[in-house]
Amino acid sequence: MDIVKILIVVIILAVLTYLVAFLSDLFLPKYKVYISDASAAIIVGLGGYVIVKILLDVISPYLFSRMDKGVAHTARLVISVALYTIVVLAVLSALGINLTGVALGGTVAGIAIGLAAQTVFSNVLAGFMVSSSKTLKPGDPVILSSWIWGNPIVGEVTNVSLLFTEVRTLNGNLIKVPNSAFLGNTTFTKLSDGNQLLEYPLQVTINADVKAEQVLSLAQSYIKDSFDKEKVQVPEMYFTAKNGSTNTFMVILKFSNIDNLNTMLTSVNTAFEKAYWDAKTAKT
CATH class of the missing domain: 2.30.30.520 (SH3 type barrels.)
Structure with missing residues (x-):
């Protein structure tokens, strides 16, 4: 059925081209060449557009439907650009333009356009890689x-x-x-631990004027109380580094819904701050 549509479009284009040439020769013989070229370009352009739309409708159910959404979108764009490029070349040819001369004369412009479009093509390529590789x-x-x-x-x-x-x-x-x-x-x-839970690593930095072991112990106690009340899995906590005047702790948060992460971050940071000041007060 789609092939029939394309054949009908081709026949209509041929008839229109003949009619325009015939009428221009009959009524405007002086301008026949200009009218013929312009009408041929318009007819080829419109006809090419219609044919491309039909081809894309034919291809879509068999090719794009089997791809991921992002890959399908990229593939459709690439095929569309290729087909419409052919239509543009056909229109230029209908206007009597020497495509070889255009290619040579447009080298400098092509370089300028290529540089300007570099970011766009980088985005397209990266988008294709990200979506296709999942x-x-x-x-x-x-x-x-x-x-x-x-x-x-x-x-x-x-x-x-x-x-x-x-x-x-x-x-x-x-x-x-x-x-x-x-x-x-x-x-x-x-943010995945390989199972059903999400995992978020949080670094907490505290002044090193109190013992790290004491801060960690107090923070673990406060966090356990807070997380038990919320019925959330208690995180793993480690003292990971000492850098001059600061101590760094790593807290591995595990949760099922990312919308809960902000609340968990607040609880952990609050617990470490309280642990630090409690440890410092006990020291004095």
């Missing part, structure tokens, strides 16, 4: 760390599109990260 997909709770934007982005991926990856942060903001940032500039940490 590095990120909607619903993934992640930490995105990069020197480009400073503080890590923590949240849930809502969409991986051609140019951007959308992440809903813990504060409910929707951030669009350019996919080009993922090519060597960003590290991904999926």
